[in-house]
Amino acid sequence: MADSFTYDGGSVAPGETQNLRYSVSETYLGDPVRIPVTVVNGERDGPTVVLSAAAHGDELNGIEVVREVAHEWDHADLVGTLVCLPVLNVQGFIAQQRYLPIHDRDLNRSFPGSPDSTSAKRIAHRIFQNFIAPCDLGIDFHTSTRGRTNAVHVRADMDDEGVSRVANAFASHVIIDSTGPSGALRREATAAGVPTVTVEMGEAHRFQRSLIDRALAGTLSVLNEFGARTDGVVSWPGWRTVIGDDDEKTWLRADVGGLVEMHHERSALVEAGERVCTITNPFKRESGAIRAPFTGLLVGVLENPLVYPGNPVCHLVELDEATRHAVEMHRSSRSEPQG
Template structure:
């Protein structure tokens, strides 16, 4: 959100219309008293428009989103930008440097610490600085994540579809699957949305790597959002061919009922029929085998990549698809694209 002169301001600086600023914003200190600085790129277009943030690596080992945010900030052409982009490629700098999910300081989760609080824990102090300076001044935002270590997600969106602003944002990204939920307390998307900044989470791929197919698909989603809100008014809004919104009762985690090694029969993004064996768990001698069956027909949004489990460990994230969406999914797979609904 720009001031009366169209400038984006934060504590310690401002970016006027037509300017781009790359900065390293100090949010904390190390044990040696050296500053911990978050990289931020602010692109303020010459033409007025909304302010949008893009953030990644709230969990320090989730790397795909970093490349999405970097490419939008540094490689896209923004001469016709109507509005402002606030690009935060690495929120959790300390976790990123250690290549671990959480803040190394007492192993706290930055993405359970928003909107933060001055004078509180290290995580909440960091969250407060980020939220106050770069999230709350925006009109809406995209927060990029991957699955945790040892699992992988197909690209999908998470957001509160009961909120009109968030629902518009989620649909404009152009993903096939939207998981409808507020998100846990303290997550960036929930706290930003409740503060009047509609925000969605984009989940894609796995931790500790760049995966080009996910990055490219997410970049298409960013372009679609920017077209929807007029930041790049000449670009088209993306229609993914089919879309489903999954509510709470239409998804489940399939969990291991035995310890052992997992042999998966499907990949993330695959459609499985009710009663089909999604994977099998075997002991080291392959003398015992426990099959894991799909309780309903649905899509594998998330799957295990590390093939060893204890009883109770999650193996697959399955979301239910109705018959019409199943047909659209199959048409999409065969190259017969359904038309966009009016």
């Protein structure tokens, strides 16, 4: 028999689902700032999994992933507990901006938080202590910032066995191996014994159905891997590359200002020396071109076509010859859409 899931102010008994709005701060008027939380506690003992989104308030794709898992999936056979946090940064979400409006703080650089520090760290502390630290593993959903878009990929500390297991089970084509920045939810949760990955998918300010569906499939695969669900399989994406510190990865940046014409979409495979985009001036005269410094995959590309010198245009990760061949074979056999 499963145990109750407890948090400061309540508990969720085995076999119970609870929707709540949990107070994490107050407004200037002293009214509570509450985050939406759904806890689904299965009748049978198993892992406690936290799914979180919108630590950056304008990153919406992950919100729909977490909502659909919480409210559209059948949890009759759930083994363990799901803690679903669709909107971590409520103030940013309401303002439709990335950071907390209070002093423009980044909530995803504020974990595990502190009860006696800044407003951002107090919010992070309330979330972390009640709904992150009690869990066994986590998936934190993000998108690119406004004006850019990301292919679906995982960011994970692959030196951590638990994190590696989550990352591989999510079944994305690309895993970027890194510990993550200090204060990021995935890094601090992992340090606290809750192996957690970041999933990057698409762009801010919109729902992108194809990417949401891919993330839902990856989430189901993780739950199957850890025994929380038993109605499916652990997926294999067909090919995979893990980009570590010794591999080439770079944001290609504009050297001139102007208007950008992208010649490739996200997830495109580009050859070393190939022109990735062209930058022109208002008179439609070419003023610069960006070429791939190595053969790789575009995991992030520009959506807003206006750049200053130094602005990032696309995120390129290196593929070796074997992986490149696997990508080409997989796409030709499945007519794989770019994600």
